[in-house]
Amino acid sequence: MKSGFIAVLGLPNAGKSTLTNALVGEKVSIVSWRPQTTRDKIIGIVNDEDSQIVLIDTPGIHEGKSKLAAFMADEVTSARSGSDGALYVLDGSRILEKQTFEFIRSLAATTPTVVVVNKMDIADKALAMQTVARLSEIKGIEIVPISATKKENLDELLAVVKKMLKDDVPYYPEDMYTDKPLRFMAAEIVREKALKFLLAEIPHGIGVEVRKFETGEDGVTRIEADVICEKETHKPIIIGKGGATLKRISVAARKELESLVDGQVYLRLFVKVKSGWQDDGNVLNLLGYVKKK
Numbered sequence: 001m002k003s004g005f006i007a008v009l010g011l012p013n014a015g016k017s018t019l020t021n022a023l024v025g026e027k028v029s030i031v032s033w034r035p036q037t038t039r040d041k042i043i044g045i046v047n048d049e050d051s052q053i054v055l056i057d058t059p060g061i062h063e064g065k066s067k068l069a070a071f072m073a074d075e076v077t078s079a080r081s082g083s084d085g086a087l088y089v090l091d092g093s094r095i096l097e098k099q100t101f102e103f104i105r106s107l108a109a110t111t112p113t114v115v116v117v118n119k120m121d122i123a124d125k126a127l128a129m130q131t132v133a134r135l136s137e138i139k140g141i142e143i144v145p146i147s148a149t150k151k152e153n154l155d156e157l158l159a160v161v162k163k164m165l166k167d168d169v170p171y172y173p174e175d176m177y178t179d180k181p182l183r184f185m186a187a188e189i190v191r192e193k194a195l196k197f198l199l200a201e202i203p204h205g206i207g208v209e210v211r212k213f214e215t216g217e218d219g220v221t222r223i224e225a226d227v228i229c230e231k232e233t234h235k236p237i238i239i240g241k242g243g244a245t246l247k248r249i250s251v252a253a254r255k256e257l258e259s260l261v262d263g264q265v266y267l268r269l270f271v272k273v274k275s276g277w278q279d280d281g282n283v284l285n286l287l288g289y290v291k292k293k
């Protein structure tokens with residue numbers, strides 16, 4: 001039995017959460033086409049007969065100035081320091097920037113590292129080959145091209161990851177696939193649907209607070225959540241004409257919540273304006289964006 005903690009690192013939108021979900025085989029981390037979707041480190045556990053891989057999905061590395069951005073950066077640092085190895089996820093359809101190359105080089109100098117060249121299904125093959133050739137200058141790393149959405153080459157990736165596992169006890173029960181409570185998952189699912197249905201200018205400013213999460217004796221789970229935005233002008237956009245946009249978010253979120261709790265869900269969403277919330281310690285605290293001891 002081998003086990004270990006593996007941090008999943010990379011730039012925003014590289015496909016870290018998609019990969020984490022694909023390896024776990026369950027949805028543990030929300031995904032969107034926009035950068036900076038993931039805000040917390042999220043554990044996804046991959047169990048099989050002879051190993052337990054504890055993946056730590058992280059926020060994409062970027063330079064934001066808000067307190068929220070600082071929290072996200074802390075999440076990356078702590079995931080890195082608490083792990084036995086790293087999966088650095090690259091978007092293989094893009095040119096490998098010098099800064100990224102240098103980051104991987106410094107990462108590999110301190111941590112066993114596998115570079116995952118993702119999005120091979122849409123990548124220009126010549127460009128991806130160039131990226132692989134350039135990366136092979138870095139000593140000691142493994143390079144694995146994959147497609148997370150098409151689930152291509154994931155078995156090869158798992159085989160390479162297993163070589164990084166050092167411990168000999170499982171850390172979590174084998175039926176567990178994440179460490180996050182349902183309430184957190186619910187907030188994330190609502191945020192994912194908001195990211196999906198809202199226009200480009202708003203979503204970075206969105207937070208979701210689940211205020212009520214109760215399963216009654218009738219077996220129905222009642223969830224109430226606030227969708228928090230930055231500006232008064234965002235509120236009517238989130239609600240939409242005659243409530244249509246909020247309704248779409250709510251319907252899509254409810255469907256997924258029902259499969260999460262395996263029962264009927266009543267979901268009520270409210271839109272609240274809290275300008276500057278990404279720098280407001282109280283709101284960040286409410287939303288759980290605070291350093292865990």
Ligand SMILES: Nc1nc2c(ncn2[C@@H]2O[C@H](COP(=O)(O)OP(=O)(O)OP(=O)(O)O)[C@@H](O)[C@H]2O)c(=O)[nH]1
Nearest residue numbers: 012013014015016017018033036037038060148149
């Ligand atoms: N074509 C293609 N798209 C992918 C692949 N993997 C991820 N994507 C898409 O890339 C976008 C970003 O995916 P995420 O998994 O949210 O990326 P992330 O690295 O977790 O992003 P952040 O949380 O913002 O740092 C989504 O639209 C995914 O569907 C892939 O293998 N092929």
Ligand SMILES: [Mg+2]
Nearest residue numbers: 016017037038
């Ligand atoms: Mg993510």
